[in-house]
Every structure is written in C-alpha cells, then in structure tokens.
Amino acid sequence: MDTVLRFLTCGSVDDGKSTLIGRLLYDSRALLVDTLEGIERTSRRRGATAPDLSLVTDGLIAEREQGITIDVAYRYFRSGARTFIIADAPGHEQYTRNMVTAASTAQLAVLLVDVRQGLTAQTRRHALLADLVGIPALAIAVNKMDLVGFDPAAFEAVVYAFEEFAEASGLRARRHYIPMSALLGDMVVERGEHLPWYLGPTLLEVLERTPVEDGAREKPFRFPVQWVCRPREATDPLLHDYRGLAGQVTSGTIAVGEEIVVLPSGRRSSVTAIEVGGVPRERAVAGDSVMIRLADDLDVGRGELLVRADEPAPALARTLEADLVWLDPAPLAPRRTYLLRHGTREVQARIEAIAWNLDVATLERVPAHELAMNDIARVRVKLAQPIAADLYEALRDTGSFLLLDPATWDTVAAGMIRGTQ
Amino acid sequence: MIAPRTHLDRLEAEAIHILREVAGQCQNPALLFSGGKDSICLLRLAEKTFRPGRFPFPLLHIDTGHNYPEVIAFRDRRAAELGERLIVRSVEDSIARGTVRLARPDESRNRHQSVTLREAIEEFGFDCLIGGARRDEEKARAKERVFSVRDEFGQWDPKNQRPELWRLYNAKAPAGGHVRAFPLSDWTELDVWQYIAREGLELPSIYFAHPRPCVRRGGLLAPVTELTPAREGETVETLWVRFRTVGDITCTAPVASRARTIAEILRETAATTVSERGATRLDDQTHEASMEQRKREGYF
Structure with missing residues (x-):
C-alpha cells in the first residue's frame, strides 16, 4: 500500500535546512542530472569545491541574493513504498506565516538545531507552532555535529535543553533526536562513519517509520457543502430535478440510505446517492470528493455542513474560544469586523477579547490589547451567525478557521477552536 | 469493506476539492486548456468535479500561432466532445x-x-484562471x-504570498487583480502519466x-x-x-524515445534522470531564474 508523508523542515536561519533537504534528496537519489549540473555550475562559479546542496531549494532570485529562504518550497521524492512531500519553511521570524502555512498540513516536523547555538527563540517558536497546529511527531535534527568534533556531550546538551523546554511548554508531539551532519551526510540517509556512538534511526528511517494514518475515517462524518450541481437541462428530463451537493468528506464515512442532518438549519434527510462525476458508489470516506443527493429536495447550499444523524453533532456556536496566529503585517484592529471562513462557510466576526498573548521566549501568557504579525494568542471571537464548530483537537477541518480582511480579501489570521459557546 | 485509497485517488480528490473551491468562491473563472497533457488531466478532473452538470467556466487557450497543428486539432476536438465553451485568443492579434512588438x-x-492573457482577462473580466502547473516542474x-494572487498587471509577488492553511483555500481576488488556481500543485510528472494511464485519457499524437x-x-x-x-x-x-511537454514550437524540444504507448512512456518516466523542463525547454537554460522572471511578468 503506498503511503504519503507530508513533513516540514523548520528551525532558525543558518541551522542548515536547505543543506539538509539537498542532502536528503541527493542521497536518496531524487535529484535529476540537470538539477545537479546546475548546482555544480553555480557552486563552481562561487568558488566552492564540492556541490553546495543548499542550492537545491533556493528558488527565488531574492533568496539567492540574500542566501536565505523566504517562502515555503515544496519538494517530492519517493523511498520504497512511501512518497514524501517536503515543505521547506523559512527560518526568519518575519516569515513565520510561511512556516505556519507549511505546518498546517504536515504530519511530522523536522526541527533543525545548530548544535553550537542550541535552542534559539526561533527554535522554540517553531516547536510551539508545530505543536499548536497539532503535528504529532517532531524529529529534532541536531545538526553541524562536524563542527563540535562529533562530541556526544554536545548532542546530549541539546536533547536535555529541548526536553526541559518541551516539559515547560507541555509539547505533546512524539520526539526523535538525531545527531547529524547534513553537510557530510552523517545520519541523514546514510549512517556515515563519524557517529558510531549513536544507535538510533537515521532521519530517513524516522520518516519512513512515522505512521501516516490520522484516523479521520473513524471520526464522526463531516461534509462541508462546497457547491451545488443543478444541471436543469431541459433536454434531459432525468436531470431536470437533479440536485447534487458537492464536497469533500473531511472525516468519517457515509453510505447510501443513512440519515443526515444539515447544519446549522437542523433539517433532516437521507442519502439517496453518492456519485463521482455521475458514477454512483455505495459509500464515501474521509478524503473522498463526491456528490451527495438527498431524499428530500432541501434548499441546501455552499456554507452548510452535512453530519450523520446517528453521530455526535458539532456545537452551533456564536462565540469561539480559539488560539489565533496573526499573520498579517497590519495588526489586529479590535473594532473591525473580519470575515471568518470555517469550512466553506463565511460569517462576519469580531475579536471580542484577547485572553493572553504567548511570549515565546519565556512561555508566559501575557495580557494583551493588540495583536501584531506572528503573535500567538488565545482570543474570544464573536460571530454574526452561528457555525457548526468542532474542537481542533478532535476534528481539524471543522475545528479551524481563517480570518479574511474584507478590504483586501487577504488571509490575516488562522484560528484553532479550543472551546465554543 | 472500503477499498484503500491510492496516492492517485488522494491527488484526484484534492484536485476536485480545489476546482470546487474555484466554483464556490469565484464569480467568473476560466480554465486554461492548451491541449497539453497537464490540462488534459485538468479536463478529466473537471468532469469528475462537475458532471452531470456543465463546467461553471469556459476553457481558454492563449495561442501563440506557433503551436503544433496536431495539438490545436486535438484541443478543438476535445472541447467539442465535452460540449464546453472554448475561447481562443491569439498572440497574433x-x-x-x-500591444506585442517583436524584436525580430x-x-x-x-x-x-x-x-x-492579460488582454483576455480584461476582455472577459476573469477573476480566476485555473492552470495545470505543477510544483515539481521548476x-x-x-x-x-x-x-496564487496576481495584481492588475498579472504579476506574481513571491515575497508577498497569502498564507495557505489546511484545506481552507482563499480564492478571493484582490481589487483589480485575479487569482490563479493550480489543482495539480502536488502532482509530479510521473503522477500525471499514471493518471493518464489509469483514466485512459487520449493525448495528441506528438x-x-x-x-x-x-x-x-x-x-x-x-x-x-x-x-x-x-x-x-x-x-x-x-x-x-x-514530446514530454508541448508548447510553442520555437521553445519546446522533443526527447529521443521509442515509447509508442502510455505504458512505455511510464517506464521511461520512472527511469528518467533529467527533469521535464531541463529536457525540453530551449528557453529556460538562458538564466537560472528565467521562469520566476516570466511569472513576475504575468506568465502562467
């Protein structure tokens, strides 16, 4: 059975992320000849003797000029039966929003730490953000071991410091610590010769063994309606009354004949057909994009949610308690009304109160009256109309939301629902 | 018993989700169809997304006038078979x-x-263009x-992209600008060929x-x-x-091959050592960042 692991790489700037990804792709033979030749050409022009593997991921002109990573780069490779999607997130604090973009869909985070620097504010921020969005596994890559003479004590010091930090901040992710030299290739794909005292798995082994099943099928059925198919073509009487509710099953399963409830209206019906491109099937499971037809001609549209009548329903909420990551250069304007996107539903929303703002360096919850870019805060959001909300911990798709600025339609914040009223 | 989903099933379901977000959020989208293999996959996905209904958008092709005739014939035939509207705008015009002056x-x-493309966007007032670009290409x-948000000149600003979290896609066009949607973002060249094989999709003969x-x-x-x-x-x-990719005759190169069936192409693609663009683009070798520069100017 083929599986896919989406993982992100993050950490402070200069911890060696780009080199690590280059090494991973190079040693797993995922780089093609022309890409390699381009890297060798550029490395030679810059006076390097060996190919600079960090050039693999630097895609933008500004990135090459500044020697940093600005935006998330996606890379694809295969090893055995598993396909890997790497999201390479930038290390600079000002690009945290790009890191959150990469983290939101990742099943594992590779957190780079320069063994000489130890934990920086940015290491902590990335670990907290990874935990906040619920990434279940962290691979802490203690890099640049070659620069400390492959000293096990230097590695142990980072492990100790990180464990202490993890305990203080209540990190829930499973943690793997791997000493490595991305530059020389030790413990990335190959074990190398310099770290005989380390007996654990290489980074690639950790990636290959990480479970990818998120258990979404076993959770209650949720189906945000994206679009309604109403062909109404006079020439085909069969299609005249056709009404297909198009969407993706975000969790659970549904089968023909099962009873459903439409939220927030509360109307009930049952499923008469499940189709993909007009071809019927008996059931649909989490991840499937299908069209659902109901027994009753209910006027259901985009923004409504189908759930199963025999399963726990989400709360109809007008007030949300949420962890909010502010992503926009313009700070939160507390009196402004934003557009909240939840699944396919959009409602007007206002931030009614800020309970605290998290100080990433001290882990203190500080009282706050404003939010600026990259802030992580617990807030209370007031909604103009109710949404059918789950808790983020239980159901990610129906437990998360975005805030859009109605003036620009830009995405200004991302929220994870922690409580409803 | 529910059949386990394959990698292609997941890619397909995600692409359908993305196409439906375009339909749900945009007022006046269009799908770019060139007759090339990626946009042929897009059309198949659109069928799975919207049938038995019509596509909620027209197909659009920007014709340089320098395309292979087999591909243009295929484009017209495919659009007619689907019964969907095809708009063609040409660089010639x-x-x-x-508005275009050639140096030579x-x-x-x-x-x-x-x-x-920009002129077509203005003429029809498109607020979203769907394209078959993939992240593994370049x-x-x-x-x-x-x-991906574009300003009124069609420019991409790579330093100022919208955050994109979970499956919550923001397809709203900024004032004066438009968005471009890429349902095949996470597909690789091999995925595309495997999808063509699985779905039995017809391709231009070249x-x-x-x-x-x-x-x-x-x-x-x-x-x-x-x-x-x-x-x-x-x-x-x-x-x-x-041809691994078809485009303007003046800048698309073929590769040496004896592969006459999809199965043979799949075998070659799985064993290939050169990237799709590296093997086929006569215009990308000139500068390390030529694609970014073209994209900044509004290129697809």
Missing part, C-alpha cells in the same frame, strides 16, 4: 493591435503570451501557493514516439520545422522522438 520576426512568442513554481527531423543544439534536440529551420552548420537528422 496582440501583435496586430500593437522569428522571435519566440512564448513570453508574449502574458500580454495576450524551482520558482515549487514556491507557489495553490491559490506525445508518442514518431520520426521527426531534428538538429542537436545545446545538448537538446531542436525540431526542424518551417518556423524553426536548421541553422548554418547544423546537420538535420530524422530521429525517433516524443
């Missing part, structure tokens, strides 16, 4: 209007598509969002191996046509080739 008459028109594309007069130029094969004659000192050879 932009040249006649004076035989200059590649590939880059100038951006102008004609390093600037590797950094692009699924929904994707399969055929004899063609070519010259060897800069490590690539350049097709010899009326538009692209051999240069002085070059020897014309008739070689067995196929």
Whole structure:
C-alpha cells in the first residue's frame, strides 16, 4: 500500500535546512542530472569545491541574493513504498506565516538545531507552532555535529535543553533526536562513519517509520457543502430535478440510505446517492470528493455542513474560544469586523477579547490589547451567525478557521477552536 | 469493506476539492486548456468535479500561432466532445493591435503570451484562471501557493504570498487583480502519466514516439520545422522522438524515445534522470531564474 508523508523542515536561519533537504534528496537519489549540473555550475562559479546542496531549494532570485529562504518550497521524492512531500519553511521570524502555512498540513516536523547555538527563540517558536497546529511527531535534527568534533556531550546538551523546554511548554508531539551532519551526510540517509556512538534511526528511517494514518475515517462524518450541481437541462428530463451537493468528506464515512442532518438549519434527510462525476458508489470516506443527493429536495447550499444523524453533532456556536496566529503585517484592529471562513462557510466576526498573548521566549501568557504579525494568542471571537464548530483537537477541518480582511480579501489570521459557546 | 485509497485517488480528490473551491468562491473563472497533457488531466478532473452538470467556466487557450497543428486539432476536438465553451485568443492579434512588438520576426512568442492573457482577462473580466502547473516542474513554481494572487498587471509577488492553511483555500481576488488556481500543485510528472494511464485519457499524437527531423543544439534536440529551420552548420537528422511537454514550437524540444504507448512512456518516466523542463525547454537554460522572471511578468 503506498503511503504519503507530508513533513516540514523548520528551525532558525543558518541551522542548515536547505543543506539538509539537498542532502536528503541527493542521497536518496531524487535529484535529476540537470538539477545537479546546475548546482555544480553555480557552486563552481562561487568558488566552492564540492556541490553546495543548499542550492537545491533556493528558488527565488531574492533568496539567492540574500542566501536565505523566504517562502515555503515544496519538494517530492519517493523511498520504497512511501512518497514524501517536503515543505521547506523559512527560518526568519518575519516569515513565520510561511512556516505556519507549511505546518498546517504536515504530519511530522523536522526541527533543525545548530548544535553550537542550541535552542534559539526561533527554535522554540517553531516547536510551539508545530505543536499548536497539532503535528504529532517532531524529529529534532541536531545538526553541524562536524563542527563540535562529533562530541556526544554536545548532542546530549541539546536533547536535555529541548526536553526541559518541551516539559515547560507541555509539547505533546512524539520526539526523535538525531545527531547529524547534513553537510557530510552523517545520519541523514546514510549512517556515515563519524557517529558510531549513536544507535538510533537515521532521519530517513524516522520518516519512513512515522505512521501516516490520522484516523479521520473513524471520526464522526463531516461534509462541508462546497457547491451545488443543478444541471436543469431541459433536454434531459432525468436531470431536470437533479440536485447534487458537492464536497469533500473531511472525516468519517457515509453510505447510501443513512440519515443526515444539515447544519446549522437542523433539517433532516437521507442519502439517496453518492456519485463521482455521475458514477454512483455505495459509500464515501474521509478524503473522498463526491456528490451527495438527498431524499428530500432541501434548499441546501455552499456554507452548510452535512453530519450523520446517528453521530455526535458539532456545537452551533456564536462565540469561539480559539488560539489565533496573526499573520498579517497590519495588526489586529479590535473594532473591525473580519470575515471568518470555517469550512466553506463565511460569517462576519469580531475579536471580542484577547485572553493572553504567548511570549515565546519565556512561555508566559501575557495580557494583551493588540495583536501584531506572528503573535500567538488565545482570543474570544464573536460571530454574526452561528457555525457548526468542532474542537481542533478532535476534528481539524471543522475545528479551524481563517480570518479574511474584507478590504483586501487577504488571509490575516488562522484560528484553532479550543472551546465554543 | 472500503477499498484503500491510492496516492492517485488522494491527488484526484484534492484536485476536485480545489476546482470546487474555484466554483464556490469565484464569480467568473476560466480554465486554461492548451491541449497539453497537464490540462488534459485538468479536463478529466473537471468532469469528475462537475458532471452531470456543465463546467461553471469556459476553457481558454492563449495561442501563440506557433503551436503544433496536431495539438490545436486535438484541443478543438476535445472541447467539442465535452460540449464546453472554448475561447481562443491569439498572440497574433496582440501583435496586430500593437500591444506585442517583436524584436525580430522569428522571435519566440512564448513570453508574449502574458500580454495576450492579460488582454483576455480584461476582455472577459476573469477573476480566476485555473492552470495545470505543477510544483515539481521548476524551482520558482515549487514556491507557489495553490491559490496564487496576481495584481492588475498579472504579476506574481513571491515575497508577498497569502498564507495557505489546511484545506481552507482563499480564492478571493484582490481589487483589480485575479487569482490563479493550480489543482495539480502536488502532482509530479510521473503522477500525471499514471493518471493518464489509469483514466485512459487520449493525448495528441506528438506525445508518442514518431520520426521527426531534428538538429542537436545545446545538448537538446531542436525540431526542424518551417518556423524553426536548421541553422548554418547544423546537420538535420530524422530521429525517433516524443514530446514530454508541448508548447510553442520555437521553445519546446522533443526527447529521443521509442515509447509508442502510455505504458512505455511510464517506464521511461520512472527511469528518467533529467527533469521535464531541463529536457525540453530551449528557453529556460538562458538564466537560472528565467521562469520566476516570466511569472513576475504575468506568465502562467
């Protein structure tokens, strides 16, 4: 059975992320000849003797000029039966929003730490953000071991410091610590010769063994309606009354004949057909994009949610308690009304109160009256109309939301629902 | 018993989700259809997304006037079979209007598509264009969002992309601008060929191996046509080739191949050692960042 692991790489700037990804792709033979030749050409022009593997991921002109990573780069490779999607997130604090973009869909985070620097504010921020969005596994890559003479004590010091930090901040992710030299290739794909005292798995082994099943099928059925198919073509009487509710099953399963409830209206019906491109099937499971037809001609549209009548329903909420990551250069304007996107539903929303703002360096919850870019805060959001909300911990798709600025339609914040009223 | 989903099933379901977000959020989208293999996959996905209904958008092709006739014939036939509306706007017309000026008459028109595309966007008021670009194609594309915002000049600002979290896609066009949607973002070249094989999709004949007069130029094969004659000192050879990607004749190179079926192409693709663009683009070698520069100017 083929599986896919989406993982992100993050950490402070200069911890060696780009080199690590280059090494991973190079040693797993995922780089093609022309890409390699381009890297060798550029490395030679810059006076390097060996190919600079960090050039693999630097895609933008500004990135090459500044020697940093600005935006998330996606890379694809295969090893055995598993396909890997790497999201390479930038290390600079000002690009945290790009890191959150990469983290939101990742099943594992590779957190780079320069063994000489130890934990920086940015290491902590990335670990907290990874935990906040619920990434279940962290691979802490203690890099640049070659620069400390492959000293096990230097590695142990980072492990100790990180464990202490993890305990203080209540990190829930499973943690793997791997000493490595991305530059020389030790413990990335190959074990190398310099770290005989380390007996654990290489980074690639950790990636290959990480479970990818998120258990979404076993959770209650949720189906945000994206679009309604109403062909109404006079020439085909069969299609005249056709009404297909198009969407993706975000969790659970549904089968023909099962009873459903439409939220927030509360109307009930049952499923008469499940189709993909007009071809019927008996059931649909989490991840499937299908069209659902109901027994009753209910006027259901985009923004409504189908759930199963025999399963726990989400709360109809007008007030949300949420962890909010502010992503926009313009700070939160507390009196402004934003557009909240939840699944396919959009409602007007206002931030009614800020309970605290998290100080990433001290882990203190500080009282706050404003939010600026990259802030992580617990807030209370007031909604103009109710949404059918789950808790983020239980159901990610129906437990998360975005805030859009109605003036620009830009995405200004991302929220994870922690409580409803 | 529920059949386990394969990687292709997941890619397909995600692409359908993205197409439906376009339909749900945008007022006036269009799908770019060139007759190439990626946009052929997009059409199949659109069928699975919207049937038994019609597509909620027209198909749009920006024709440089320098396309292979087999591909243009295929484009028209496919659109007719689907019964969907096809809009064609040509660089030729932009040249006649004076909005495109060629430095030399035989200059590649590939880059100038951006102008004609912008004119089509203005003419029809499109707020979203759906394209078949993939992140594995090129390093600037590797950094692009699924929904990518463009300003009123069609420009991409890579330093100022919208955050894109979970499956919550923001497809709203900024004032004066539009968005581009890339449902195949996470697909690789191999995924595309596997999907074509699984769905039994028909392709223009030049994707399969055929004899063609070519010259060897800069490590690539350049097709010899009326538009692209051999240069002085070059020897014309008739070689067995196929196209991995089809585009403007002046800048798309075939690769040496004997693969005459999809299964044979799949075997070659799985074993390939050169990237799709590296093997086929006569215009990307000029500068390390040529794609980013073209994208900044509004190129797809």
